[in-house]
Amino acid sequence: MSIAAADQTQHDPSSKGIGVETLGVTKRFGSLVALDDVSIKVRPGSFHALLGENGAGKSTLVKCIMGVYRPTNGQIMVDGREAVIPNPRAAHALGLGMVYQHFTLVPSLTAAENLVISRANVPGIVNWSREHADLEAFLETTPFKVPLDIPVNGLSAGEKQKLEILKQLYLNQRFLILDEPTSVLTPDEADEILGLLKGLTDSGELTILMITHKFREVTGYADDVTVLRGGQMVGSGAVADLSVEDMSHMMIGDTKLREAAARAETSVPALVVELSGLNADDDEGLPALSDINLKVHAGEVVGIAGVSGNGQSELVEVLSGQRDRSAGQIKVYGANYEPVREKMDRFKVFGLSEEPLHNVAVPSMTVAENIAFRSFDKSPIASLWGWLHPAKMRSQARGLITAYRVKTPSTEEQIENLSGGNVQRAVLARELSGDVDILIVANPCFGLDFASVAEIRAQIMEQRNQGAAVLLIAEDLDEILELADTVAVMLEGEIAYTSPIGDTDRRAIGHAMAGAH
Amino acid sequence: MDDGSLATVLLAMFAGAIRVSTPFLFVSLGECLTEKSGRINLGLEGTLVFGAMSGYALSFHTGSPWIGVLGAGVVGVLFGAIHGYLCKLPKVNDIAIGIALMLFGTGAAFFFGKAYIQPQAARLPSISFGGWSDDSAVQQALEINPLFIIGFFLAVAMWWAFKNTRWGLIVRTTGDSTAAAVALGINVDRVRLIATSVGGFFAGVGGSFLSLSYPGSWSEGLSSGQGLMAVALVIFARWNPLACFEAAILFGAAGALGPALQSVGISQGYHFFNAAPYIMTLGILIVAVSPKRSLKGAPAELSITK
Numbered sequence: 097m098s099i100a101a102a103d104q105t106q107h108d109p110s111s112k113g114i115g116v117e118t119l120g121v122t123k124r125f126g127s128l129v130a131l132d133d134v135s136i137k138v139r140p141g142s143f144h145a146l147l148g149e150n151g152a153g154k155s156t157l158v159k160c161i162m163g164v165y166r167p168t169n170g171q172i173m174v175d176g177r178e179a180v181i182p183n184p185r186a187a188h189a190l191g192l193g194m195v196y197q198h199f200t201l202v203p204s205l206t207a208a209e210n211l212v213i214s215r216a217n218v219p220g221i222v223n224w225s226r227e228h229a230d231l232e233a234f235l236e237t238t239p240f241k242v243p244l245d246i247p248v249n250g251l252s253a254g255e256k257q258k259l260e261i262l263k264q265l266y267l268n269q270r271f272l273i274l275d276e277p278t279s280v281l282t283p284d285e286a287d288e289i290l291g292l293l294k295g296l297t298d299s300g301e302l303t304i305l306m307i308t309h310k311f312r313e314v315t316g317y318a319d320d321v322t323v324l325r326g327g328q329m330v331g332s333g334a335v336a337d338l339s340v341e342d343m344s345h346m347m348i349g350d351t352k353l354r355e356a357a358a359r360a361e362t363s364v365p366a367l368v369v370e371l372s373g374l375n376a377d378d379d380e381g382l383p384a385l386s387d388i389n390l391k392v393h394a395g396e397v398v399g400i401a402g403v404s405g406n407g408q409s410e411l412v413e414v415l416s417g418q419r420d421r422s423a424g425q426i427k428v429y430g431a432n433y434e435p436v437r438e439k440m441d442r443f444k445v446f447g448l449s450e451e452p453l454h455n456v457a458v459p460s461m462t463v464a465e466n467i468a469f470r471s472f473d474k475s476p477i478a479s480l481w482g483w484l485h486p487a488k489m490r491s492q493a494r495g496l497i498t499a500y501r502v503k504t505p506s507t508e509e510q511i512e513n514l515s516g517g518n519v520q521r522a523v524l525a526r527e528l529s530g531d532v533d534i535l536i537v538a539n540p541c542f543g544l545d546f547a548s549v550a551e552i553r554a555q556i557m558e559q560r561n562q563g564a565a566v567l568l569i570a571e572d573l574d575e576i577l578e579l580a581d582t583v584a585v586m587l588e589g590e591i592a593y594t595s596p597i598g599d600t601d602r603r604a605i606g607h608a609m610a611g612a613h
Numbered sequence: 614m615d616d617g618s619l620a621t622v623l624l625a626m627f628a629g630a631i632r633v634s635t636p637f638l639f640v641s642l643g644e645c646l647t648e649k650s651g652r653i654n655l656g657l658e659g660t661l662v663f664g665a666m667s668g669y670a671l672s673f674h675t676g677s678p679w680i681g682v683l684g685a686g687v688v689g690v691l692f693g694a695i696h697g698y699l700c701k702l703p704k705v706n707d708i709a710i711g712i713a714l715m716l717f718g719t720g721a722a723f724f725f726g727k728a729y730i731q732p733q734a735a736r737l738p739s740i741s742f743g744g745w746s747d748d749s750a751v752q753q754a755l756e757i758n759p760l761f762i763i764g765f766f767l768a769v770a771m772w773w774a775f776k777n778t779r780w781g782l783i784v785r786t787t788g789d790s791t792a793a794a795v796a797l798g799i800n801v802d803r804v805r806l807i808a809t810s811v812g813g814f815f816a817g818v819g820g821s822f823l824s825l826s827y828p829g830s831w832s833e834g835l836s837s838g839q840g841l842m843a844v845a846l847v848i849f850a851r852w853n854p855l856a857c858f859e860a861a862i863l864f865g866a867a868g869a870l871g872p873a874l875q876s877v878g879i880s881q882g883y884h885f886f887n888a889a890p891y892i893m894t895l896g897i898l899i900v901a902v903s904p905k906r907s908l909k910g911a912p913a914e915l916s917i918t919k
Contacts, residue, residue, distance in 0.1 A: 185798055200796040202786045203913060213786055214797060218779040380909060 193269025283606035362395025399580025450539035517548035629869020639819030651914030655711030658840025659718020664820025689817020697806030788912035
């Protein structure tokens with residue numbers, strides 16, 4: 097047994113994974129039933145996947161287990177005994193730990209400081225030489241390796257995720273809930289981390305309940321799977337007994353998804369957008385983009401893959417006029433282009449972005465006003481003297497709301513009251529209803545349900561088929577593989593790899609994302 | 614200017630830097646602690662002035678300047694606690710509260726301080742480090758006030774404590790990520806309340822220095838915005854207590870420039886040289902802040918950096 101385990105209560109590598117069961121758990125928020133009589137059983141030492149769409153109740157369920165919420169009805173059993181979990185602290189005391197989707201590490205503290213501060217019994221004065229010896233000894237007992245002495249904001253996403261998991265192991269939590277743990281990782285990093293976790297569950301040291309929507313991870317690593325839909329448990333069983341079709345049917349039920357638009361052959365490869373030698377700095381004043389050269393042709397989707405934080409958001413900001421470039425040119429049809437409203441109009445440049453409520457809509461303005469952002473200063477909404485005609489704005493909005501099936505009580509509803517999918521549809525209506533020559537799209541499906549995702553992807557493909565030049569920046573590799581004609585990978589602010597979609601595959605792109613050539 | 618008067622100017626600036634920097638040092642350390650926990654307290658200017666007044670009044674009534682210093686600190690705790698409490702209420706902006714407290718503190722100090730403009734209170738003694746020299750100018754320059762020395766050790770202690778104590782780690786965690794702090798079971802509002810109160814203590818002590826040591830009497834124009842300049846100083850010091858010390862010396866030296874030049878008979882541009890700290894504040898803010906990048910080293914939860 098290590099020194100760490102000998103003189104501290106935290107880490108004990110000899111302990112075993114624990115099992116958790118929920119019995120008829122129901123959770124109501126007012127009139128909304130978030131969970132309806134959900135019973136799941138996670139065996140000790142198993143790797144259990146929890147599948148479901150956004151809003152299916154996965155987060156609510158794990159928050160009930162972790163004591164963030166109290167279930168309205170039902171019981172939670174830990175290691176076969178009924179457990180009362182009034183708060184997260186009680187969950188921790190039972191050995192239950194959670195790794196959240198967004199990192200909960202303190203960015204300016206080092207890995208060692210993050211681990212020590214996470215303990216319940218931090219000494220008043222920290223003896224760092226002893227803590228370091230203990231931490232080294234603890235790291236020896238785990239398969240994860242993370243540098244201890246640099247601030248967390250200097251670690252890669254993969255290292256941060258490892259540190260989050262290490263933190264739980266350090267606290268001796270033997271039942272780990274992972275909320276979409278691979279969403280910010282490269283495929284290689286994801287495989288490495290899931291593989292190591294699988295090793296820990298196989299040896300019985302740990303039990304894992306992983307929230308995910310990636311079937312690849314379920315079939316690759318999980319022993320059992322439970323599927324939630326609309327707050328109900330709709331299926332459960334050993335992964336070996338289920339096909340991907342079974343699971344996806346359980347997840348979406350009988351909802352009809354809009355079929356993926358066929359990729360039409362486009363003949364004229366006219367060059368529309370050309371980025372040459374584009375450079376830009378990030379918020380710290382450090383270079384974020386270096387010498388980006390990229391061409392987008394009419395009727396082509398250029399997909400930019402990459403782990404987030406490699407310059408994609410800066411690229412989008414430069415293209416949409418939110419960030420100054422330090423060097424380089426943007427050319428549209430061979431002419432110099434500046435991302436200002438007047439030129440966007442002239443060259444018919446449109447865009448979709450992730451989290452539209454945050455990025456491209458004004459939450460407290462009405463749906464009609466938000467839909468009119470591109471047209472409120474033009475005829476027919478605006479008259480000669482700059483007066484607006486709200487009635488015309490509303491009637492334009494009504495037409496688009498019907499055409500794009502935006503679910504809203506009226507045109508006068510504040511857009512922040514709409515669901516995520518409907519906000520994105522409203523933005524879609526605003527950006528795609530006219531003539532589109534250039535479309536800049538960044539993670540448009542982030543956080544949306546399957547039906548909305550299918551709808552949005554079909555719309556993007558339709559624009560491409562009609563001859564628009566589309567630049568798609570996406571962290572979701574599946575989105576790139578489905579839509580792109582040409583794939584480019586961004587790594588540390590550079591285009592590290594480009595290939596026609598036909599000549600590449602997930603593996604090659606994944607390697608490029610991780611920096612291996 | 615001959616060599617003799619250059620030496621005089623440098624000596625006067627050295628002595629002046631120590632004298633003038635002391636309130637900057639205390640206020641900036643208080644602000645540093647508050648900002649490390651994720652809040653900005655612009656009210657420290659008010660705390661400084663009220664601390665100066667109450668320290669002077671206490672010293673006058675009790676005859677002990679040290680009771681005045683302590684009392685000023687306690688008053689500072691009160692001001693800090695008001696700020697910390699109000700800011701935890703929903704939809705309250707720490708900057709607006711800070712400005713309100715700044716106005717309240719100076720106003721209240723003027724109101725209660727009217728009676729203390731005339732009387733003489735006991736002043737803080739200074740410690741002589743110049744016994745080894747025969748030169749009376751050197752001896753005078755090395756008359757160092759004890760608060761400066763306390764402030765220096767306080768800066769070192771804070772720098773050490775941020776790294777090596779539980780409280781230091783908790784304050785840094787709270788200032789850097791509310792979400793992470795909550796996940797660790799830290800009561801974020803309480804940490805900020807305590808940090809702001811202790812920061813208020815330091816600022817109050819800094820205020821008592823103004824009225825009990827240098828310039829050494831209570832008047833309404835005593836602070837002339839030093840509490841606000843200390844906020845700029847913390848930005849300049851990148852939230853590092855040791856750098857706060859250095860920056861305070863720099864501000865002190867700039868503030869001592871005018872009087873030092875006057876001491877050798879250069880009175881041309883006296884008011885211009887007296888404005889040096891203000892010009893420096895402006896310069897620092899221009900250099901430190903850019904629309905294109907965020908402040909490096911800033912606690913991520915500060916309302917100005919979010």
